[in-house]
Amino acid sequence: MSFLKTSQIKSPWLMHFDCGSCNGCDIETLACLTPVYDVERFGIINVGNPRHADVLVVTGTVNPRNAEILKNIYSQMPDPKLVIAVGACGCSGGVFREAPNVLGGVDKVIPVDVYVPGCPAKPEAIMDAVVTGLGKLKGILEAS
Amino acid sequence: MARTVIPFGPQHPVLPEPIHLSLVVEDEKVVEALPTLGYVHRGLELLACKRDYNQMIQIVERVCGICSMIHSLCYCQGIEEMMGLEVPRRARMLRTVWSELHRMHSHLLWLGLFADSFGFEALFMQLWKIRERIMDLNEATTGNRVIVSVNVVGGVRADLDEGQIRWIKDTLVEVEADLKKLQSTIMNDSTVCRRTKGIGVLTKQAAYELGAAGPMLRGSGVAQDMRQLKYAGFDEIAFEPISEPDGDCWARSTVRWRETLQSIDLVRQALDRLDGTDLTVKVKGKPEGEVITRVEQPRGECLYYIKGNGDKFLERVRIRTPTFANIPPLAAILPGLDFADVPVVVLSIDPCISCTER
Numbered sequence: 001m002s003f004l005k006t007s008q009i010k011s012p013w014l015m016h017f018d019c020g021s022c023n024g025c026d027i028e029t030l031a032c033l034t035p036v037y038d039v040e041r042f043g044i045i046n047v048g049n050p051r052h053a054d055v056l057v058v059t060g061t062v063n064p065r066n067a068e069i070l071k072n073i074y075s076q077m078p079d080p081k082l083v084i085a086v087g088a089c090g091c092s093g094g095v096f097r098e099a100p101n102v103l104g105g106v107d108k109v110i111p112v113d114v115y116v117p118g119c120p121a122k123p124e125a126i127m128d129a130v131v132t133g134l135g136k137l138k139g140i141l142e143a144s
Numbered sequence: 145m146a147r148t149v150i151p152f153g154p155q156h157p158v159l160p161e162p163i164h165l166s167l168v169v170e171d172e173k174v175v176e177a178l179p180t181l182g183y184v185h186r187g188l189e190l191l192a193c194k195r196d197y198n199q200m201i202q203i204v205e206r207v208c209g210i211c212s213m214i215h216s217l218c219y220c221q222g223i224e225e226m227m228g229l230e231v232p233r234r235a236r237m238l239r240t241v242w243s244e245l246h247r248m249h250s251h252l253l254w255l256g257l258f259a260d261s262f263g264f265e266a267l268f269m270q271l272w273k274i275r276e277r278i279m280d281l282n283e284a285t286t287g288n289r290v291i292v293s294v295n296v297v298g299g300v301r302a303d304l305d306e307g308q309i310r311w312i313k314d315t316l317v318e319v320e321a322d323l324k325k326l327q328s329t330i331m332n333d334s335t336v337c338r339r340t341k342g343i344g345v346l347t348k349q350a351a352y353e354l355g356a357a358g359p360m361l362r363g364s365g366v367a368q369d370m371r372q373l374k375y376a377g378f379d380e381i382a383f384e385p386i387s388e389p390d391g392d393c394w395a396r397s398t399v400r401w402r403e404t405l406q407s408i409d410l411v412r413q414a415l416d417r418l419d420g421t422d423l424t425v426k427v428k429g430k431p432e433g434e435v436i437t438r439v440e441q442p443r444g445e446c447l448y449y450i451k452g453n454g455d456k457f458l459e460r461v462r463i464r465t466p467t468f469a470n471i472p473p474l475a476a477i478l479p480g481l482d483f484a485d486v487p488v489v490v491l492s493i494d495p496c497i498s499c500t501e502r
C-alpha cells in the first residue's frame with residue numbers, strides 16, 4: 001500500500017456531528033478525547049472541518065432540517081470515508097422513534113458503516129467502533 | 145466599511161451542538177447576531193400522548209443528557225404533586241445527591257469546554273479528567289454514566305449502602321483537592337482573565353429585564369436560585385445562592401466554579417441525612433389536574449407544566465428550559481464584540497440546544 005493509504009489507517013481524522021441528539025452521546029464522544037480514554041494515543045484526532053476528516057461520527061436522530069446539513073457534510077468529506085452512528089438514536093431513532101419531527105436513524109440519509117448501540121453508548125464502545133470501522137476502511141483501501 | 149454576514153454554525157468546532165448564528169460584522173466588530181434554531185427539534189413533548197405517565201420519565205430524561213436527572217426530578221415532582229404523594233425522606237435526600245453530582249459533572253464539562261473555547265486545551269483536559277471521577281460515581285451507584293434514570297414517580301429506584309456512601313465521600317475529598325489546585329488558574333491566570341474579564345457584559349438591570357436564568361443571572365449580581373424553593377432535600381440543607389457582581393464572562397465562569405465546589409458540600413450534607421429505609425411510596429390512581437413545577441438545573445431555572453385528565457396518558461407536558469431564557473440576553477450582548485470573542489461569549493451562557501428545542 002502507498003504511504004498515504006497506510007497513514008490513513010494508522011492515523012484517521014475524526015469529525016463529530018451532533019444531529020439532534022440529547023447530548024448524552026455527544027459528551028460520551030467528547031469524553032473519548034480526554035485523558036481517561038484518550039483516543040489520540042491511537043493517532044485519532046478530532047477535526048472541525050469535514051474536508052479534513054476520514055471518519056464521521058454522528059450522534060442523534062435525523063429530522064428534516066438537519067438531514068440537509070448531514071448530507072452536506074457527508075458530501076464534503078473525501079473518499080474513502082467511514083460513517084459511525086452512535087447511540088440508539090443514531091441507529092434507529094431510539095426513544096424518539098415515534099416523535100413527530102423525527103425521520104429515524106442516520107442510515108435514512110447517508111450510508112452507515114458501524115452502528116454503536118447504547119443509550120448513551122459508552123466511550124469504550126465508541127472507541128471499539130472506530131477500530132472496527134478502520135478494519136473495514138483497510139479492506140476498501142487494499143481493494144482499490 | 146461594508147457589512148458582511150458570517151454564518152456561525154450549525155456545524156462548528158467549538159460548538160458541540162448545532163445552533164446557527166448569522167453574525168453581521170463590520171470590520172472585526174459584530175453589529176448584529178441573528179439566531180436560527182430547530183436543528184435538534186424532535187417534538188418530544190408530543191410523545192406524552194403515546195407514552196403513559198411512567199414511561200414519560202424516560203422521555204423527559206432524554207430532553208438533555210447532561211442534566212437528565214434534574215429533568216426527571218422536575219417531572220416526577222409535578223406528577224407527585226398532582227397525585228398528592230409524600231416522597232420518603234431518604235428518597236428526597238438521594239435525589240439531592242444525584243442531582244448535585246449531575247450539577248458538578250455538568251459544570252466541569254462546561255468549564256472544560258469554556259477553556260477550550262479560548263484555546264486553553266491543557267485546562268480542558270485537566271477538568272475533564274476530574275469529571276471522570278464523578279462519572280464513575282454515577283456509574284457505580286446507578287448503572288449508567290450519563291442517563292442515570294433513578295427517579296420514579298413516588299421516589300427513587302436505587303439506594304446507597306454504607307460502603308458506597310463512604311466511597312462517595314472519600315472520592316469527593318480527592319476531587320475537591322484536585323479542583324482546588326486548578327482554582328488560581330481558572331480565576332487569576334492572566335491569559336484566562338484577558339479573554340474573559342470585561343467581555344460580554346450583561347448588567348444587572350438588563351439580566352433582570354431580559355429574563356436571564358441560572359449562572360447568567362447570578363453572574364450579573366442577582367442571587368436567585370430555584371433551590372431556594374426548597375424542593376427535594378433542600379428544605380433541610382443549608383444553601384446560599386452564589387452570585388458575582390461583574391456580569392462578564394469571568395463572572396459567569398466564577399459562579400459555575402464556585403457552584404461546583406458548593407455542590408460537593410451539598411452532596412455531603414445530603415449523605416449525612418440519609419436515614420429510614422423507604423425508597424418509594426405506593427402510587428394509586430392516575431394524575432389529574434394541572435401543575436407547574438420548577439427546579440434549578442446547572443443552566444438555570446427549568447419549568448414544567450403538566451396537565452393530566454385522569455387517564456394514564458397525560459394531556460400536555462410543556463417544558464421551558466434555561467437556555468431558551470438565555471438566548472435573548474445573548475443576542476443583546478453580542479453586538480459590539482470582536483469577532484474572535486464570539487465563541488467565548490456564546491459558550492459563556494452554557495448553551496444546551498437539545499434542551500431548548502426538545
Ligand code: SF4
Pocket residue numbers: 020021022023024025026059060086087088089090094095118119120121206209291
Ligand atoms: S441514544 Fe440516548 S443518550 Fe444517545 S442521543 Fe439518543 S437519547 Fe441521547
